[in-house]
Amino acid sequence: MDTTALRSAYDRLLDAAALLDLPDLGDAGDRGWNADQILAHLLSIDASIAAVALGVVAGSRPTFDNRISLDTWNLDRIIAEHSGRADLIDHVRSQATVLCDIADRLSGEAASVLVPSLLLSNDALVLDQPVPLAGLIDGLAEDHVPVHTRQLLDLRVPVPFPVPGHA
Known part of the structure; x- marks a missing residue:
């Protein structure tokens, strides 16, 4: 498989994650996930897809079911296993590399194996059907990682520019 797009998507995500050191970044105003939960979710998804690929x-x-990566108890467990946000970011970086390395080595035959898949998003069923393994991996690059990159960027609180003459 060609993982150029996936590696680029992760580069953009990690660039956004570099902003996570800012003190005003963290909780979503819409009761969505905070930055650490987004990172933990990515770790869970990436490990699950890597496990599916190795299983194939x-x-x-194997089957792919993303519900465990949406479970807040599981996300909190993943967060607690890390020494802080920087450690989470480093783990996302290294795990994305592992996933891409696995995908790079998949044969065309392995990449085309249909994987029974169940995907939920915001408590709504998105997919319940077999998907080629390559489709799961490419879906990360095409949709999943960019969506979470945007979520991380949206967590930033705009810093107001000082208006001349005002304190």
Whole structure:
């Protein structure tokens, strides 16, 4: 598989994550996930898809179900296993590399294996059907990682510019 687009998507995400050191970045105003939960979600998804890919290579027929990566208890557990946001970011970086390295080595045959998949988003069913393994991986680059990059960027609180003559 060609992971150029996926690697680029993660580069943009990690650039956005570099802004996470700002003290005003963290909680979503719409009761959405905070920055750490977004990062934990990405770790969960990436590990799940890497496990599916390795399962396919091993000859098993795994399934993909993203519900565990949406579970707040699981996200909190992942966050607690890290020493802070910088550690979460480093883990996202290294795990994205692992996932891309696995995908780079997939044969065309393995990439075309249909994986029974269940995807939810905001408590709504998005997908409940088999998807080629390559489709799961490409979906990260085309949609999943960019959506979460945007979420991270949206968490930034605009800093007002001082108006001359006003304190």
